[in-house]
Amino acid sequence: MLTQLSASELAAKLKSRETSAIEVAEAHLARIDQMDGEVGAYLEVCREAALESARLAQARLDEHTDGPLTGIPIAVKDNLSTLGIETTCASRILEGYVPPFDATVVSKLKEAGMVLLGKTNLDEFAMGTSCENSALKVTRNPWDPDRSPGGSSGGSAAAVAAELAPMALGSDTGGSIRMPAALCGIVGFKPTYGRVSRYGLVAFGSSLDQVGPLARTVEDAASLAAAVSGHDPSDSTSLRDSAIRTDGLKNGSLKGVKVGLPKQLMSDAVQPGVRDAFDMALEALVREGALVDEVDLPSIEYGVTTYYVIAPAEASSNLARFDGIRFGAQRTGEGHIGNVSATRGQLFGHEVKLRIMVGTYALSAGYYDDYYVRAQQVRSMMSDEFNRAFSDYDCLLSPTSPVVAFRLGELRDDQMALKMLDLCTIPANLGGFPSISLPCGFSQDLPVGMCLTGPVNSDERLLQIAYACEQGLPWGYRRPPMP
């Protein structure tokens, strides 16, 4: 079945004329029709536009002007602006909003000849760990429909795991690519801050946000990262010479690779089943020649708290633009300010309002130094500590999530427990480090992910190590129990 193939396998079949871009797009659209009613990954499916792009892609393949991803279908998280296609951030406040421009990453997908299948669900404005904060839809985990796919890029992860797309784009502010990738049993990569343009990504925490790929193999994640990365003058934080290269991806091995295990990330919060799966994977990596040591990074303990000061502070500022005047839905109140307050009060969801409130408080007179400045000092301390560790280790390794996919609604009343699940993924955002989650085993028949994090700009090396890990683990990719 075409939908079970990875992007690299599809690309080979497209080039050898064993299939066509139109057949590939039709196969994925048919599977979406068949399965997405149950999964709920997509907010919008762009059927006609997808078939038209597939026809154009096939013309490029026929004319031999194709690239490595020409004709490959892709799903895009609905916080990335798409020209002429509604972009909602899964929020009532943006219902009906149709961007007049493409995000840079979306332009790059189009230039590469990829076929955009549709826009995927997320926690509203990417604020959440379970995808349950979407105001528009419930997304279910392909491994168990009663469980969360993780968040916030839950729709993208579920789409890739359920074979409703071979690859997808997500965004990661505190783990929003890696966490759902782990919970859905696929690969998710957050590149170094600045290597992928944020232009057209609806901003949440601007110093933390990064766009990245979700796919079923490291090779596919790397090729999508390569396609969307590179300097962009429209994003002032974009790094020069930042295109991610994949030429050395398969040339590495784990022999002699120095891996640090932060002991603070192997705490009691890690479920025993997750720990067992992780330990088994670790043994396999050691057998392949990896040199593994425990490393002490005490500031990790403060990561979640630091993040929940800084990210809401940035969000409260970024989300000030949603006033119902220039775009988005509107509600009426008393006078101009009343209109704005009514629009925001009635159309933002609870979690979004809570984070705006936290951020506004942390930035307000009298509390700025105590909360925001102090959090930024702790952030520096933490980055310094990680950078010192990176002088001794090629990468740091931990479980991606301390738990397997939880039941929908299970953590709804324990928001702090939900936030603590980001413990392992947050440091990479605070430090701007590249970080990748890949499947490393199972617990309770649910996927467990492991997270590799490297120093700034080590994206190529990190992908090379992740590829070697994937090859070195004695079990291959496992499909979810779906038809």
Next chain:
Amino acid sequence: MSISLDEVRHVARLARLELDEAELVAFQSELNALLGHFQDIRGIDVYGQSPHSRSSALQNVWADDDTWPSLPRGSALQNAGVTKAGLFIVPTIIEE
């Protein structure tokens, strides 16, 4: 330290969020729970540590002094609730 209902009301006003009384009470309890966790970082010795100010090594990024086409006016206005003569329309905010 805890936050009073009046402070919650004040923060909601600063954030331009119209909230009903039930929501204000709910946010008071959630904010207090979060602020309780924030105490963790208030106790850390950060003496001499400069606040993190940028997420990459970039400094002074300058754009070339070139012009290029901007978003056409029609596109910029296409998602607005009320427009007139190529402008966004909002209620009067300055009384005569």
